[in-house]
Amino acid sequence: MRGGDTVIFLEGVINERTELNGIFKDIDTGTLIINLKGVTRINSCGVRDWVNAAKPLAGKFRIIYEHCSRAIVEQLNMIVNFLNSGTIVSFYAPYYCDACEAEHEMLLDIAQHFTDSADSDEPEAPDFDCPQCGKTMEFNEDEDKYLSFLTE
Numbered sequence: 738m739r740g741g742d743t744v745i746f747l748e749g750v751i752n753e754r755t756e757l758n759g760i761f762k763d764i765d766t767g768t769l770i771i772n773l774k775g776v777t778r779i780n781s782c783g784v785r786d787w788v789n790a791a792k793p794l795a796g797k798f799r800i801i802y803e804h805c806s807r808a809i810v811e812q813l814n815m816i817v818n819f820l821n822s823g824t825i826v827s828f829y830a831p832y833y834c835d836a837c838e839a840e841h842e843m844l845l846d847i848a849q850h851f852t853d854s855a856d857s858d859e860p861e862a863p864d865f866d867c868p869q870c871g872k873t874m875e876f877n878e879d880e881d882k883y884l885s886f887l888t889e
């Protein structure tokens with residue numbers, strides 16, 4: 738619980754063997770925050786089951802998806818209705834530091850980092866400094882492709 742809201746953390750692999758229906762059973766009101774940071778993989782069966790499990794909830798709660806992992810973002814960009822039952826507020830994206838020759842996953846907050854591009858067809862990823870050395874990092878994916886779910 739977080740200030741009256743319910744927070745659910747999903748972790749690991751979501752596929753046809755994942756039992757999703759049970760996780761909603763003790764929740765009856767308010768805002769449901771679903772943290773997807775720990776989802777390492779989700780396949781098409783997992784997406785289908787998720788959509789079916791979340792559908793009846795859409796009228797009952799406000800559903801917020803936060804900390805969407807890269808596996809989730811990849812599905813967001815392939816399957817349009819995946820999270821249409823709720824609102825996505827933040828997600829992870831890969832950045833690369835040339836100086837450290839290392840990749841860092843950074844948390845992007847949609848309200849904070851994409852205010853200017855909210856109405857734009859081409860959202861621009863924010864700059865981040867390397868958490869290790871402080872140098873500016875580069876976005877380490879095809880930016881247009883990775884951020885395409887923001888324009889849907």
Ligand SMILES: [Zn+2]
Nearest residue numbers: 834837867870
């Ligand atoms: Zn660095």
